[in-house]
Amino acid sequence: MLKLENVQAGYGNIIAIKDINLEINEGEIITLIGANGAGKSTTLMTISGVISARAGRILFKNEPIEKKPSDEIVKLGICQVPEGRHIFPQLSVQENLDMGAFLRKDKANIKKDLQYVFDLFPILAQRKNQEGGTLSGGEQQMLAMSRALMARPQLLLLDEPSMGLAPLVIKQIFEIIKQINTENNTTIFLVEQNANQALHIADRGYVIENGKITLSGPANELLENSDIQKAYLGI
Amino acid sequence: MDYFIELLFSGLTRGSIYALIALGYTMVYGIIGLINFAHGEIYMIGAFTAFIVATVLSIYGFPLLAIVVVAGVAATVWSSAYGYTIEKIAYKPLRHAPRLSPLISAIGMSIFLQNYVLLAQTSDFLPFPELIPEFAFMEPVAHIVGSSDLVILVTTTIIMLILTFVIKFTRIGKAMRATAQDRTMAMLVGINVNNIISATFIIGSALAAIGGLLIASHIGQINFYIGFIAGIKAFTAAVLGGIGSIPGAVLGSLILGLTESFATGYISSDYEDVFAFSLLVLILIFKPSGLLGKAETQKV
Ligand SMILES: Nc1ncnc2c1ncn2[C@@H]1O[C@H](COP(=O)(O)OP(=O)(O)OP(=O)(O)O)[C@@H](O)[C@H]1O
Ligand SMILES: [Mg+2]
Numbered sequence: 328m329l330k331l332e333n334v335q336a337g338y339g340n341i342i343a344i345k346d347i348n349l350e351i352n353e354g355e356i357i358t359l360i361g362a363n364g365a366g367k368s369t370t371l372m373t374i375s376g377v378i379s380a381r382a383g384r385i386l387f388k389n390e391p392i393e394k395k396p397s398d399e400i401v402k403l404g405i406c407q408v409p410e411g412r413h414i415f416p417q418l419s420v421q422e423n424l425d426m427g428a429f430l431r432k433d434k435a436n437i438k439k440d441l442q443y444v445f446d447l448f449p450i451l452a453q454r455k456n457q458e459g460g461t462l463s464g465g466e467q468q469m470l471a472m473s474r475a476l477m478a479r480p481q482l483l484l485l486d487e488p489s490m491g492l493a494p495l496v497i498k499q500i501f502e503i504i505k506q507i508n509t510e511n512n513t514t515i516f517l518v519e520q521n522a523n524q525a526l527h528i529a530d531r532g533y534v535i536e537n538g539k540i541t542l543s544g545p546a547n548e549l550l551e552n553s554d555i556q557k558a559y560l561g562i
Numbered sequence: 563m564d565y566f567i568e569l570l571f572s573g574l575t576r577g578s579i580y581a582l583i584a585l586g587y588t589m590v591y592g593i594i595g596l597i598n599f600a601h602g603e604i605y606m607i608g609a610f611t612a613f614i615v616a617t618v619l620s621i622y623g624f625p626l627l628a629i630v631v632v633a634g635v636a637a638t639v640w641s642s643a644y645g646y647t648i649e650k651i652a653y654k655p656l657r658h659a660p661r662l663s664p665l666i667s668a669i670g671m672s673i674f675l676q677n678y679v680l681l682a683q684t685s686d687f688l689p690f691p692e693l694i695p696e697f698a699f700m701e702p703v704a705h706i707v708g709s710s711d712l713v714i715l716v717t718t719t720i721i722m723l724i725l726t727f728v729i730k731f732t733r734i735g736k737a738m739r740a741t742a743q744d745r746t747m748a749m750l751v752g753i754n755v756n757n758i759i760s761a762t763f764i765i766g767s768a769l770a771a772i773g774g775l776l777i778a779s780h781i782g783q784i785n786f787y788i789g790f791i792a793g794i795k796a797f798t799a800a801v802l803g804g805i806g807s808i809p810g811a812v813l814g815s816l817i818l819g820l821t822e823s824f825a826t827g828y829i830s831s832d833y834e835d836v837f838a839f840s841l842l843v844l845i846l847i848f849k850p851s852g853l854l855g856k857a858e859t860q861k862v
Contacts, residue, residue, distance in 0.1 A: 375749075398754045426736065426748075426753075
């Protein structure tokens with residue numbers, strides 16, 4: 328479904344990712360794990376077209392998208408929940424969700440999807456008219472995921488959805504990721520520091536170090552890998 | 563008492579013109595964090611366009627209403643075209659440059675446009691045709707409130723209501739608010755941020771052009787320099803109200819207009835600008851983010 332071939336990107340003089348190769352098949356949950364500054368967020372932003380790729384190709388359903396502007400990439404069905412949630416602080420919860428459906432015209436289905444995310448996160452229905460910026464961290468994460476779901480993505484990019492959350496909320500968020508994947512057949516590309524939990528719900532994983540993919544394989548094999556255990560699982 | 567009401571209305575009239583210009587400063591700042599110093603010149607170009615169109619049409623003896631409508635449309639369209647183009651050539655290429663670069667580009671644009679109009683027209687004051695007649699029904703109060711005051715107040719109120727509606731409820735308005743609050747996220751939900759920035763310049767320029775038309779026919783003369791003075795005042799008003807805040811720009815403008823009017827009327831007209839800027843300094847000392855602004859020191 329999505330394929331990165333020798334993708335390179337950066338900021339000014341800094342090359343943040345170089346020669347990234349990876350592939351995501353339809354219906355999979357793929358996780359990308361790596362240390363701080365390894366280039367995970369840069370990879371996602373490059374896929375979303377917010378940062379432009381300096382070299383390499385990004386193929387979505389065999390079509391090159393590395394030159395497309397971000398709004399066209401969203402239109403193709405690739406949505407991202409960025410690191411730090413990026414809730415529109417002065418828009419209400421409802422308006423934030425409306426923004427998620429910005430490119431859609433199918434009013435009836437939008438209404439259905441709104442009901443779907445309210446069922447998923449009932450707290451959001453209660454907070455409908457509250458300003459996004461005043462939600463708690465966990466609520467903001469729920470809102471950020473719901474906003475992305477309002478676009479009915481085919482491929483959902485999640486950047487550290489568990490960051491800064493209490494263990495119980497983290498568990499809930501991971502369960503919902505799994506649920507989104509099975510119920511809607513949404514393909515998921517999950518960036519995580521929380522390697523253990525990420526590998527437990529993922530089909531396959533990639534490891535990124537200093538802007539390069541150094542390891543990849545089925546999630547259960549990566550969980551057994553002694554290098555990964557030492558570096559990312561704290562075993 | 564009559565004198566007080568007269569000053570009150572003249573203050574509100576001034577304030578609403580400042581507001582039409584201040585909105586452009588504040589909206590552009592809200593979206594891209596730039597003080598568009600060329601904005602005053604957009605207002606001046608609007609006034610000049612209206613001047614040229616109105617003068618030509620009155621020579622051919624068109625009815626007043628037709629002249630007002632055509633001049634108004636021409637001024638808004640032409641000014642918007644300038645606003646759009648200025649963004650594309652002077653600011654967009656510098657969007658990722660250090661903050662100071664687009665600011666300098668803005669000042670350069672402002673100087674360029676002033677001199678361009680100076681060369682294309684003249685440095686003399688030109689008589690602006692009288693577009694707003696004295697209404698008969700206003701006669702009993704004409705010594706306190708002029709007909710053009712009334713027209714300016716009504717027009718700006720209507721424009722403010724339309725603008726509020728657009729920003730609150732329309733698709734483009736929501737996209738503008740989202741882009742102002744978080745540009746990266748706006749891109750990630752599929753907003754074409756370049757289009758939104760262009761739209762902001764176009765709307766701000768159109769408002770300034772209407773302000774230019776109204777004030778020029780109120781005062782009765784224009785020259786190439788009116789944009790600089792009005793621009794500085796409107797910018798002051800926007801900062802006073804809290805730059806980036808739309809209600810703030812309107813509030814700041816009204817306060818500034820009233821202060822100037824009362825201070826000139828009761829104290830002395832020699833110190834008009836002193837009062838305006840003293841007010842600004844005072845407010846910035848006690849509330850640096852302006853009256854309705856959010857505390858944020860990052861942007862300039
Ligand atoms: N806006 C930026 N300007 C300059 N350099 C940047 C910028 N954003 C990221 N970088 C650099 O690019 C590299 C990769 O950053 P990136 O944010 O992709 O890392 P990450 O893997 O997401 O890290 P984390 O786990 O801390 O979120 C880092 O060295 C970082 O300093
Ligand atoms: Mg990151």
